[in-house]
Amino acid sequence: MRAARPAPPIRVAIVGGGCAGITAAFELTRPEHQGRFAVTVYQQGWRLGGKGASGRGEHGRIEEHGLHVWMGFYENAFRLLREGYAELGRDPEADPLAGWRDAFFPSPRIGLTEEREDGGWDDWTALFPPMPGLPGDPLTLENPFSVSSYLVHAARLLATVIESARRRQGTSAGEGSGVPRPSALAPEAILENLARLVRYGHLATLVGLAEAVRGLGVLFGAWSRRPPGRGTEATVLRTLENVTRSATRLLSELARGDGELRRVWGIVDLLLAVIRGVLRFGLITDPRGFDAVDDYEFRDWLALNGASRATLESAFLRGVCYDQMFAYEDGDPERPRTSAGQALRTLLRLLFTYRGALFWKMRAGMGDVVFAPFYEVLLRRGVRFEFFHRLEALRLAPEGQPSPGERPWVESLEMAVQATVRSGKPPYKPLVDVGGLPCWPARPDYGQLADGQRLKAEGWDPESFWDRREVERKTLRVGKDFDFVVLAVGLGAIPTVAGGLVARDRRWRRLVDNVKTVETGAFQLWLQKNVAALGWPGAEGITLTGFVKPFDTWADMTHLLREECWPPERAPRSLAYFCGSLKSPPELPGRDDLGYPAARRKAARQEAVGFLDHYAGHLWPRAVRPGGGFRWELLVPPGAERPAGPERFDTQYWTANVNPSDRYTLSLPGTAKDRISPLDNTYDNLTVAGDWTACGFVVGCVEAAVISGRLAAHALSGRPRLEDVVGFDHP
Amino acid sequence: MDRPRHRRRDPQRTGPIRHSGGAWAKGEPWHDPLxxxxxxxxxxxxxxxxxxxxxxxxxxxxxxxxxxxxxxxxxxxxxxxxxxxxxxxxxxxxxxxxxxxxxxxxxxxxxxxxxxxxxxxxxxxxxxxxxxxxxxxxxxxxxxxxxxxxxxxxxxxxxxxxxxxxxxxxxxxxxxxxxxxxxxxxxxxxxxxxxxxxxEGYGEWRDDEPGHGSWDWRGIPGAPAVIHASVPIPVYVESHESTEIVLDLPPGSHLQSLEVEPPLAVGTAEPPAPAFEAEFVDLADGPVILRVEVPRDLPAGLYPRRIVTSATGEPVGTLTVQVGTIPKPSSKTPRKVSPKPRPRAEKP
Missing domain, CATH: 1.20.1440 (de novo design (two linked rop proteins))
Structure with a gap:
């Protein structure tokens, strides 16, 4: 008797090789599936990465889509990364960046800038202490994702912050020296001592406040085991009002002439408003979790819960909840908008669930330390990669074709093949070796492509939405070329590639109409001086946000220079990244607007040059001339040409991320409900992945993309279990 | 080679569990490992x-x-x-x-x-x-x-x-x-x-300032309220009993111009029914909120009210308040239709 033939593998077409698509590929090809899925990744252009792509230019210059820093709460992303590196099995003795800890390092500081009334800027660096464990470690006993645990942590942080304020005041008030009795002193000394007494009174009251919030922490801790009893919430609210009132009065008085205390107070006030809001809006027990306040703009919601105007305009709130999330509608600095529910989820996860460090930086470009290793691992697992494949249309089976009770399905995928490899050559090899590290190049390897030199000479850009050159069309058909589709392109591309779906399905229409995206911009400077020599007074390696729009975030990425390959005599001393959202038209430009990308790139350049001329001096006083204006000679060109003046900027790297699929997805108020879940089963053979999906964590970031990729894999295979998608079940 | 089309099984669920109770029930609470x-x-x-x-x-x-x-x-x-x-x-x-x-x-x-x-x-x-x-x-x-x-x-x-x-x-x-x-x-x-x-003259410290912020939120008597609203509006509930609020208004309603109709129209001969208080409050510099106050002695039950426009009295929606658990009908009351007691309306 012959053995039964094994079932043929299920063919999965993953369209898009960003974080979400690569995650889905990794999950579906786990050895536990025993080859049940045969995965093909279709990728436009020459490299994986999507919004996380990077490339190596001249001298191995790392050129990125933007600044990428992973947060210490990216549990799913780090877990996947660690598994990927373990499977990669690089030799620690021979290979650079062999393990994930070589590839990522902790960065506990965040810098914030705040504009003074006189037009100057103050910088403030906050150090977030290391927390136990490492991101991606198993969560064995602890469930950090509950409102009560957040409240406990918020109360603890409040107590710490107030205590630190007390210590500052204690120092200035001469704590421990005792308070002399007024009657024993001369009149002027009495006045002096009364002033001290006032401070002393503040001090002691701060002690009381610190204890009060610590008591709140005890109470919230109790709630983690048992829901609040009858009447307790109201009493706590009353107590909180008292704490707030006292704290407001005292701390705002103390903070009036003390910038640092004022910033600390901003955080206290913010956390108090969050706690109050959580209680007032019943978020502890609301079955919708934080989505219950998704309709509110975050700052409006904070104001509703008593946050002061100063707090709402504080650098901390602006920097952490808006600038880092590009949360400006249409990139307009005057329209900061983000959903209260999603901002709460992000802020609380950011502050209270990070492990190791608040931020983790990469030792090389994100493409090098994330996508190249995964490419190699997936290749070994048998995943096929089809580069230079641009999805033109996802087509559903004709309406009326599904029988009653049958779900509609994807009938075909129409692909434009942008380029082919030269005849007789093996499949396109996308990686290059830079100092022993497999990396993505910043340009396609024209040498491998048919007509490569012509394409190069013509300035072909296969990543551009507006460059429609192609060598052939290919139609992939269900049952023949694929069984399932994972649509893992950027949200901005959906109207173009899935127009039929949008036209037929109201939910998809709502998705593309209501969930908005924004263009982002970034530039990188290779400088002749290190940051100290440029005049930056703080520590190296800072990530600073809240600065001038549009390039409101600066990161000192000097550590990356070690991975580049500059000639020693021309090696730069520092590397600076700037990024931010670009003010852009609300409507996506059409395909026929061929001049759009060049115009936007030119505009981004002008913004960057103006920014350096006018504002770089606030960060780097020695990088500007005495009369003003940036010292352009500080920039290190990669080539022999050394233009003078602002033209020197053209030797650096900058990008305007205007391709629809490159646009950053915003979490505007009231739009979470318009997203579509990877678990949605409306279409029999289609699932979605990307940080724009309803993946539970509705914020544009690597973690959301990875969660969505895991969910997409679950939708097709039942694995990973939803309970194992860390933080998916979350208030 | 063409194959029969694969079909996905329905997923166990399509969204995350947001309710903290799930976390309480399943997971260990966060605690400092030290x-x-x-x-x-x-x-x-x-x-x-x-x-x-x-x-x-x-x-x-x-x-x-x-x-x-x-x-x-x-x-x-x-x-x-x-x-x-x-x-x-x-x-x-x-x-x-x-x-x-x-x-x-x-x-x-x-x-x-x-x-x-x-x-x-x-x-x-x-x-x-x-x-x-x-x-x-x-x-x-x-x-x-x-x-x-x-x-x-x-x-x-x-x-x-x-x-x-x-x-x-x-x-x-x-x-x-x-x-x-x-x-x-x-x-x-x-x-x-x-x-x-x-x-008695203890100085000038009369610092009985109003609540912090623009609005004076009064303490909420302690009872949980479940709120279902068809429009985004903060609902502020004062109740000593567990309360469920259902606000049904068409999207885009102009909340400033609405009011909750009294329980009985003027001129009816019926005795005034027990009632809760409800009003739309336009907070200075803030949003419109719905304030609902349930008197302590209001019997458990379901209390529907109409929402009308202030100017014309035209009904535009409804507000229903369920107070406590509605008691079962008395067994002494003769029932004609069904010998079995009707199921109680329970809070979710």
Whole structure:
């Protein structure tokens, strides 16, 4: 008797090789599936990465889509990364960046800038202490994702912050020296001592406040085991009002002439408003979790819960909840908008669930330390990669074709093949070796492509939405070329590639109409001086946000220079990244607007040059001339040409991320409900992945993309279990 | 080769579990890994001891810092009581400084007798402290006592609240409620006392400022409310019973121009039905909120009301309030249709 033939593998077409698509590929090809899925990744252009792509230019210059820093709460992303590196099995003795800890390092500081009334800027660096464990470690006993645990942590942080304020005041008030009795002193000394007494009174009251919030922490801790009893919430609210009132009065008085205390107070006030809001809006027990306040703009919601105007305009709130999330509608600095529910989820996860460090930086470009290793691992697992494949249309089976009770399905995928490899050559090899590290190049390897030199000479850009050159069309058909589709392109591309779906399905229409995206911009400077020599007074390696729009975030990425390959005599001393959202038209430009990308790139350049001329001096006083204006000679060109003046900027790297699929997805108020879940089963053979999906964590970031990729894999295979998608079940 | 089309199975679910109860039910709560894990009562008691002892130490430091002459805790407490004009109470724990109430034995369901403590609002105490500091002749001892009392009382109330959720509340039962009212009474007494002192001329510290922020949110009587609203609007509920609010309005309703219709139209002969109060409040510099106030004596039941435009009285929606659990119909009432009692409307 012959053995039964094994079932043929299920063919999965993953369209898009960003974080979400690569995650889905990794999950579906786990050895536990025993080859049940045969995965093909279709990728436009020459490299994986999507919004996380990077490339190596001249001298191995790392050129990125933007600044990428992973947060210490990216549990799913780090877990996947660690598994990927373990499977990669690089030799620690021979290979650079062999393990994930070589590839990522902790960065506990965040810098914030705040504009003074006189037009100057103050910088403030906050150090977030290391927390136990490492991101991606198993969560064995602890469930950090509950409102009560957040409240406990918020109360603890409040107590710490107030205590630190007390210590500052204690120092200035001469704590421990005792308070002399007024009657024993001369009149002027009495006045002096009364002033001290006032401070002393503040001090002691701060002690009381610190204890009060610590008591709140005890109470919230109790709630983690048992829901609040009858009447307790109201009493706590009353107590909180008292704490707030006292704290407001005292701390705002103390903070009036003390910038640092004022910033600390901003955080206290913010956390108090969050706690109050959580209680007032019943978020502890609301079955919708934080989505219950998704309709509110975050700052409006904070104001509703008593946050002061100063707090709402504080650098901390602006920097952490808006600038880092590009949360400006249409990139307009005057329209900061983000959903209260999603901002709460992000802020609380950011502050209270990070492990190791608040931020983790990469030792090389994100493409090098994330996508190249995964490419190699997936290749070994048998995943096929089809580069230079641009999805033109996802087509559903004709309406009326599904029988009653049958779900509609994807009938075909129409692909434009942008380029082919030269005849007789093996499949396109996308990686290059830079100092022993497999990396993505910043340009396609024209040498491998048919007509490569012509394409190069013509300035072909296969990543551009507006460059429609192609060598052939290919139609992939269900049952023949694929069984399932994972649509893992950027949200901005959906109207173009899935127009039929949008036209037929109201939910998809709502998705593309209501969930908005924004263009982002970034530039990188290779400088002749290190940051100290440029005049930056703080520590190296800072990530600073809240600065001038549009390039409101600066990161000192000097550590990356070690991975580049500059000639020693021309090696730069520092590397600076700037990024931010670009003010852009609300409507996506059409395909026929061929001049759009060049115009936007030119505009981004002008913004960057103006920014350096006018504002770089606030960060780097020695990088500007005495009369003003940036010292352009500080920039290190990669080539022999050394233009003078602002033209020197053209030797650096900058990008305007205007391709629809490159646009950053915003979490505007009231739009979470318009997203579509990877678990949605409306279409029999289609699932979605990307940080724009309803993946539970509705914020544009690597973690959301990875969660969505895991969910997409679950939708097709039942694995990973939803309970194992860390933080998916979350208030 | 063409193959039959694969079909996905329906997923177990299509979204995350948002309800914290899920986390309570399934997972362990977050705790500092460096801290030993305890049962809630033990950890609460331990925390309580730690806080109180720390306060005692701070109080001693305050007392010593305010006076060159070292004082015993007995003497300090006695002087403080005498200044307050209250009867000194003897007892083994009289040495608790700055505290003029009985100190309980450490045991039983209320180990620190915290329910008896005067849970004055922190703000009032701060006000009194500042008044002292700002006066022409600040009394260091009085000030020290107040500062210490501020700390103790803040913790006292919070710890009391903490205990109430740590599994002891059920043992207190009705006594707990009585204690709450008594504490409220103490607060009022304390406030009156301070106001009397103000009238006697204790400086200019009249700092009875309104609530922080633009709006004065009153304390919410303690009962959970479940709210279902078809439009985004903050709903502010004051109720002593569990309450479910269902607000049904068309999207885009102009909330400023709406009002909740009274329970009975004017001119009907029927007796006025028991009612809840409800109104749309346009907060200054803020959103429109819906305020619902359920009187304490309103029987459990379902109370529907119409929402009308203020200008024309045209009905545009409904507001339904379910108070408590609706009782079953009396078994004595003859029923014609069904011999079985109808299922009760339960809260989700």
């Amino acid at each position: 801290e030993p894990e305890d049962d809630p009562v033990s950890s609460g008691v331990r925390e309580g001891y730690r806080v109180i002892e720390e306060q005692i130490r701070r109080g001693q430091r305050v007392a010593q810092g305010m006076d060159d002459e070292p004082r015993s805790r007995d003497r300090y407490g006695r002087e403080h009581r005498e200044r307050r004009g209250r009867r000194p109470r003897p007892g083994p724990e009289e040495s608790w400084p700055g505290y003029d109430y009985d100190v309980p034995p450490r045991g039983g369901s209320d180990p620190f007798h915290l329910l008896s403590m005067p849970a004055r609002h922190l703000g009032r105490l701060v006000q009194e402290i500042l008044r002292q500091i700002g006066s022409a002749r600040p009394d260091p001892l009085r000030l020290a006592g107040l500062l210490f009392q501020l700390q103790i009382e803040a913790i006292a109330e919070l710890t009391r609240l903490g205990f109430s959720t740590l599994g002891l509340g059920s043992r207190w039962g009705d006594a707990f409620q009585e204690d709450v009212y008594r504490v409220q009474h103490d607060i009022d007494e304390g406030v009156r006392e301070i106001e009397e002192e103000e009238e």
